[in-house]
Amino acid sequence: MPEIRPVTKENWKELIKLKVSDDQKHFVASNLYSIAEAQFGDDIPGEGHWDMFPYGIYDEGKPVGFLMVSYNYDFARFQGFILRLMVDESVQGKGYGKFGMNWMLEKYRADERVQVVGISYEPDNDVARKLYASLGFQETGEIVDGEALALLKLR
């Protein structure tokens, strides 16, 4: 059974070694970039401040993937945003991505301050689109920074 662990001073160096294939690189930022970004969060005009929390996906003690959730309880439209999800190219297609998504959604479901969760992906990322749609995300039709925006209403 896979498990999720927070990024710490002990494990960040093994998590930045995880990589997607060359043709997937434009779909997702590097884990090194994401871990750096999470130190500060982001202030988005019209939305306010997003806090970011990075995690590793592990199986049998080994790192297999990476994910990052973010929160902005003051934003009326969506209060949770799934910022990152990647599975190492050597172990894709084994259910780790779906496991990570379900873990994030459970985390958001357990937080009453989160009513709606957002996610975005490049329009040609068919694997991601189908995975998110299977979990209930609906595209809004907007393209934000080149990515399709999809939302899931939790409550």
Ligand SMILES: CC(C)(COP(=O)(O)OP(=O)(O)OC[C@H]1O[C@@H](n2cnc3c(N)ncnc32)[C@H](O)[C@@H]1OP(=O)(O)O)[C@@H](O)C(=O)NCCC(=O)NCCS
């Ligand atoms: C998208 C990603 C995280 C999915 O993780 P994964 O562990 O490979 O996916 P899973 O094994 O959990 O499979 C999820 C679903 O996608 C399908 N799938 C996975 N890889 C696939 C592939 N190469 N082609 C077609 N379908 C695929 C699975 O069959 C499964 O569907 P099902 O539930 O109907 O069986 C992973 O492929 C990845 O890291 N891609 C590159 C980075 C990226 O695009 N991240 C998302 C940015 S928005």
